[in-house]
Amino acid sequence: MEKQSVASLAKVEANRANALKSTGPRTAEGRNVARWNAVKHGLLSKAVVLRQGEGKEDEEEFKELLLSLHETYGPEGTMEEILVERIAVGYWRLQRAIRFETGMLREDLDCILFDYYNEADCQGNKPKPKKDFEAARRKDRQTIRENKYCIKLLAAGLDLSAAHEDKPISMETYYRNLINGEYNDAYFEEIETDEMTLDEMRQFLINYGWTDDKLRNNFIQQDVREIELCRKRIKDLFAEEKAETFKLSRLLYTKAVLKEEDLNRLLRYETAIEKQIYKALHELLRLQSVRRGERPPLPVSLDVLNDG
Numbered sequence: 001m002e003k004q005s006v007a008s009l010a011k012v013e014a015n016r017a018n019a020l021k022s023t024g025p026r027t028a029e030g031r032n033v034a035r036w037n038a039v040k041h042g043l044l045s046k047a048v049v050l051r052q053g054e055g056k057e058d059e060e061e062f063k064e065l066l067l068s069l070h071e072t073y074g075p076e077g078t079m080e081e082i083l084v085e086r087i088a089v090g091y092w093r094l095q096r097a098i099r100f101e102t103g104m105l106r107e108d109l110d111c112i113l114f115d116y117y118n119e120a121d122c123q124g125n126k127p128k129p130k131k132d133f134e135a136a137r138r139k140d141r142q143t144i145r146e147n148k149y150c151i152k153l154l155a156a157g158l159d160l161s162a163a164h165e166d167k168p169i170s171m172e173t174y175y176r177n178l179i180n181g182e183y184n185d186a187y188f189e190e191i192e193t194d195e196m197t198l199d200e201m202r203q204f205l206i207n208y209g210w211t212d213d214k215l216r217n218n219f220i221q222q223d224v225r226e227i228e229l230c231r232k233r234i235k236d237l238f239a240e241e242k243a244e245t246f247k248l249s250r251l252l253y254t255k256a257v258l259k260e261e262d263l264n265r266l267l268r269y270e271t272a273i274e275k276q277i278y279k280a281l282h283e284l285l286r287l288q289s290v291r292r293g294e295r296p297p298l299p300v301s302l303d304v305l306n307d308g
Helices: 007-018 026-038 043-048 058-071 077-120 133-155 171-182 198-207 212-255 260-291
Strands: none
Touching: 026 133, 043 058, 043 198, 058 077, 133 212, 171 212, 212 260
């Protein structure tokens, strides 16, 4: 048998020394690729992840889950790797079950809101349409601002004989409110103020003893009353919104559970998946114990079948 040359031995030693100097991938991208070298299988993962269409799932998220389990359990050999993958698939299915529950609850709650605003009651009366409380309050606040501006104009001596179409003020409305509100006898009830011009209404009041100062004070009081009404409406809107919110929240809380049929189906699904996960985990730990020369752990649970 020929002896190995000194040069050949030196070369082998040099190769070993060079191998010890290797630090593996240096870039972040290279290290990320190297992480996946441990994951040699993936037949189940290719089937369990929805890769396209509605409800598409994140394949990278599943890969990270599978890699995390590999790093935790350190499987060796095909069987151990398959068991780790089965655990990952089971957990992925449990996530899907939770999304199913959330989706079913969301659909039921949305239907409750729709029915509340659209279905008739037992007497055939439909509920009032959904109210935009904030929009209604904005409208009243704008009216208050306009009335305050009108009061300012009137107090400054605004001309009562002009229409003032360039300002948020209606002299015709002031005069009609005064005539329709101040006179209650039969004669004045027959007066059609809608057919009277501003000058006609003004002259009508002057003929019955009204002066500009008296008219101006009356118009200011009209604005003051309108401001008070708007403030009351705003307060009432807050109270109505609070009552509506409480009523809807109470209705939603009483319905925020799955229907019995859906709940039973979900529980059966989750139970079957958890059973598969624990079975795969126990078998994995058993194989690893045997590989290390240790006594395998006892089963976590026993399936008792009663076939009569």
